[in-house]
Amino acid sequence: PLIEKSTTALNDAIKAASDSEAGTKMLKAVEDLQLADRFEKLAAAPPCDLSKGDATDKLSCIGSTIANQLSRSIKGSPGAANQLSVGMDGGDIPVLPFGAILACVFLGMVLRIVFGRQRFMRKSLSSFTARTAIFIAFFAFVIGVNKQGEAAMKSMDASQGPNFLPVTKLATGGPYEHTRHPMYACVMLLVPAVAMLADSLYMAAAMSLVPLYLDRYVIPAEEALLQKLFGGSFDEYAATVPRWFMGVGPEVLLVALIVCLIRMLKPKAHQLSGLKFYxxxxxxxxxxARLALTLRKIRFKDMVIPPSEWGDLKPKTPWSSMPYVELSSGTVLGQSYAIFRLIGKGTGLYPEDAILAARVDECMDGLSDVGSVTNKTGQGLTGAEKLKKRGAACKEGGDIYVACERIEACYARAATPGPFLTGELSIADLQVFAQVGWATSG
Ligand SMILES: N[C@@H](CCC(=O)N[C@@H](CS)C(=O)NCC(=O)O)C(=O)O
Incomplete structure (x- = not known):
């Protein structure tokens, strides 16, 4: 039904195009190219040897091999008595392995487009150059093994070769000494190689279907044919050489894939999780900081240090002062504003936008001024005298009053609706709350 639907849609599109002048011209140009004829000719070209001829010969050999495989994958091909037939409808195998690889690459690309990128590689290896280099290395190895496999087949009889040509002799030398299907064993390497090149977990998942398809459909059909053709000598060979190299079949890939998926689904611990706050x-x-971590439900250890223990701890701290933090990675950081910004960035309480971030910084620095002015006021005095001085500074026109007025002006300049400086809760708002609490707590 899907093919019927898409054929109807394609026919409708062609009809719609042929109704317009530009469309007619375009269709005529495509017709003139005679793409179908060219493809047929290319697909019907006799088998070629990639290692022979100049660059043009090599290129046309690659083209005709791909066209041949595609054509057989799509249209199917009847097999001789010593050859497998291909075709979805009653062939020994439904689709040629090459067609299956192309289909899975396509599936991987569609999944990637639909569900977005899900990286497969470590960040350090995910540069395009590194990925391409890894792919080329894998691919060169695969080509090398395939060449050796082909040579082993041809050494038995030059008429036989890969790509589902008729079989005349059983090849057991070269790579066939280690696995009964060296070319398919290489597909096991091609799966991570293509997934790495695309750096996509979806590509890994889609490509993993290829070895599974080979194991369930293609290899059983091939081995049944070999058994029919060579009887006991095939049984003897199969008893000593494993189907997959060292027995590593598609199940191993599936297990690896499941591990990848579990790792992907497992939520990563928050960068600040386990932070110790002193x-x-x-x-x-x-x-x-305590408010931001608590509001955002970050698991942290509140290391409350009683003044009696401070003397011993002080020389061991980065700035001989508190607060300071120790991250779960072991990194130690001091200075309250650096800590607030770090926690703000990690909890979404510090704007990403540079201008809004500067607005938050501006207000925070103003709050720092409120602290300095407060500390300075009545310095050296104690008890009622100090209280009197500070009380006066808090009255209209006093130093503390003016510093606080500037914070209000900063909020007014931001002109955002609602109570928060940037329109959304940020560390600046939390610091206002903390500073007011600090000033009024005695
Ligand atoms: N610039 C530092 C100042 C830290 C500071 O003065 N902390 C006070 C407590 S609020 C302190 O550690 N006092 C004890 C001391 O200096 O020995 C920061 O912002 O973290």
Missing amino acids: YFPVAARGDC
């Missing part, structure tokens, strides 16, 4: 047991400079 600070005093007070709601002050460290609160912005």
Whole structure:
């Protein structure tokens, strides 16, 4: 039904095109190219030897081999008594392996387009040059083995060869000493090679179907033919040489693929997960970080350091002060604003947009000024005297009042709807909350 539907759609499109002047011209040009005839001619060319002739001969040999395989995959081909027949409808094998590879590459590309990219490679290896180099290395090895396999077949009888030509003699030398199907064993390598080239897990999944298809449909048909043609000598050969190289068949690929999928589905631990946050047991400079981590449900260890232990710890800290953090990777970082920004970036509480990020920084630096002015006010004084000084600074026109007014002005300049500086909650808003709590907590 799918083929019927697409044929109807194609016919409708051709009819629609032929109704317009430009369309008629285009169809005529395509007709003049005589693509179908050329393809038929190419597909019907006699088998060629890729290692012979100049570059043009090699190119036309590749072209005719591909055309031949495609044509047989699509149209099918009857086999002689010593040859397999190909064809979806009643052939010994439904599709030639080459056709199956092309179909799976196509499937991999469609899955990639539909579901988006799902990387297959480690970041360090995923540059296009590295991927191409790996693919070329794999591919060169595959070609090498195929050549040796072909030579082993031809050494028995020059008329036989790969690509489903008639079989006359059993080839057991060269790579056939290690596996009964060296060319198919190479497809096992081609699966990761193509998946790496595309750097796509979907390509890996689609390509894994090829060895499975070979194992379930193609190899049994081939071996049944060989058994029919050579009887006992094939049985003897099959008893000593495994089907797949070292017995590594498509099941191994499937297991590898399942492991990849499980790894993909398993949620990655958050970059900040397991972070240790060191600070005093007070709601002050460290609160912005504690709030951000708690709000975003990041698993962290709140390392509350009582003042009695600070003396011993101080010389071991990066800036002789708190807060400081230790990431699960072992990295230690100090300075509260650097920590706030790190946590903000890791929790989506720091804007990605450079201008909005600068607005957050601007407000945070203003809040730092509020802290400095507060600390400076009444420095050296204690008790009621200090309280009086600070109280005066908080009155209209006082230093602390003015510093706080600038924060309000910063919010007003941002002119975003709602209570937050950038329109969405950010570390600046949390720091305002923390700073107010710090100032009013005594
Ligand atoms: N610039 C530092 C200042 C840190 C700071 O002064 N922390 C205070 C606590 S709020 C501290 O560690 N005081 C104890 C000390 O200096 O020994 C930062 O922003 O992290």
